[in-house]
Amino acid sequence: MSQNQERFSQTVSAILGCAPEDVTDKLTPDQIDTWDSLNQINLVGALEQEFGVSLVAQDLAEYQSVVKLKALLREHGVEV
């Protein structure tokens, strides 16, 4: 796992309160009850803080899955 991938997993796990190894590409809000609307905002905020980027999240609601959050980071030049 790359350093960025590890950091991504740790960030998501810190906000959602799951184990870092549970942060797989399959993870979506349906699978964990802590992924609510407040934590959706916290997730994007935490990823910005950890990767030092300012994400253009025109509709934050669209980025509700690990796969989509990773895609959003990639758009901003972070390889995860």
Add this chain to the structure above:
Amino acid sequence: MDTKANPPTSITPGDAALLLAQIDDRPTLVNINTAARRIAPIASSLASVQKRLACLSSFTIDFLKTPLELQALRAGLHLQTHVAPYGQIDQELIDPHSGVASFKPDVVLIAVRLRDVCPALYDSFNSLSPDEARAMIDDWLARFKSAVMSFRQHSQAHLLILNYEAPAVPALGIADRSSVNSQSRLIQAANASLDAIAAAVANAHVLDYDALIAAHGRATWEDRRMALYGRIPVAAQHYWPFAGFIVRYLRPMYGLTKKVLVLDADNTLWGGVIGDVGVDGIALGYDYPGSAFVAFQKRVLDLYHRGIVLCIASKNQPGIVEEALKTHPNMVLREKHFAAMRVNWHPKPQNLQEMAADLNLGIDSFVFLDDSDVECALMREVLPQVMTVCLPREPARYAAVVESLDCFDQFSVSAEDRVRGELYRAESGRRQLQSAVVDMPTFYRQLAMKVTFGINQSSQISRAAQMTNRTNQFNMHTIRCSEDDIRRFMTSGDHEVITLALEDRFGDSGVVGLAIVRKSPEKWVLHQLLMSCRILGRTVEQAFVKWIAGRAKSAGAAQIVGEFVPTTKNKPFAEFYASCGFAVQSPGHAPVEWILPLANVDTTIPDWIAIQSPDSEVS
């Protein structure tokens, strides 16, 4: 659900202190949430007080819950929070069955942005006439005032009300200052009205939210994306200081204020290791880096002048630190400013415990400041109840660290606070006298004590309230009182608020004792009885009770009744009732009630205490 929240592994109070310190260094969402999850299982064991706090807001404030609970926990307060749906200020306050009212809060945080309730004032100010703008504010304030008044009809919860922020850039630009229709001045006037509303309601406090925003930068306080997307008008990097700002007002409310600041010496008070470079070689003076240490000492001296007790814990050859304090020309802090000093090679936690015993102050009222990561880590591990603050590498930043210590705040500063440092030094003079004389009565007589009582004196309201909030050890039940509560007792007609001031040959200790009694024809009930620990063991506490007993007896009462509710800290009080002739009323009954029958009570005050006649009664 396939994925479960991770079961947290158990941690020690020392680990918790470290996790919290890490958030101070980097207040990120990851650090806040990680600490919250890890500390949750031991949260209640870290706190001495449990309270319920409800949040009422004109915006989404759920983001504040976790940081607020953590900041409160660090202050020794276990908070249970309830967040009301945003934008329902009036309903939640007025309705006695609202969510907030049913939660039965001890404290209600009212976070209303003027921007949310009068949007035109901020978004389209130039389209408003001066009269329209004023009318808009007056309408809102009238509405708010009546909601708060209605709330008071059914709840006595403390109210913490955020004041209103000035815009980052006023609508008229540089013309704002000279304009008749100044947006900034209009908002200042609204804040003055808000202060007046709070002053008219018991136990309501206005929090200077505008100053908080200014201190962190108006331009970056808000993240516009989150403000528009989630109605969260605070950027994520400010969640932690925002929460700390609120806890700053909760500490003095629940007796959680720190009292003592312990300083390291080398590379804290001055630059360099004095044992190596000598008194003449330390950095302390007009040029950098010496100027950074002078600036630091000045900020510490200013804390001393508002009543914070200063101590030194330094690993050095005994004598050398004292010599520097005495002889170095640029030293701002001198020996007389320190109530206790430990310059030796013992572990610092041991030195802090000794000083706490010397000063008769709880170790949990101590703050420890050191530049060494190792000393800080050891202190957090051994004494997690001490608030340990590690200084940054850059001495130029030291003064700002002192400024950021918000754990010493009181709602008001009394005359006693301003001279507290001298009082504690005088106390060590008394201790030396005591070790020189043979028997206690001789010692008491040499002290030449004079006691002055005051009854329902309005000039003592602030000090009386402060004593109920600061006194933890010699206190019958540690029920806290606000200034409004004291005022109510003084004017109730059937209560007496009795203050005791003490003077002796070493100085004037000021008001150090408080009793509140409810008088009825047959008995006097002690509602409060407490004394500053500083003056215990000089028979003043027994004399206090004898004086009250004499007064009750001449009023025709048959007994004095007092309860005792044990806390973790009021053990010094436990034996006290018996020493005054009280007996337990009904054993097994909680709280324990103690009775002093007045028929044959001895009300003779020892000859070594001179009683000054009580000052005239004012209410």
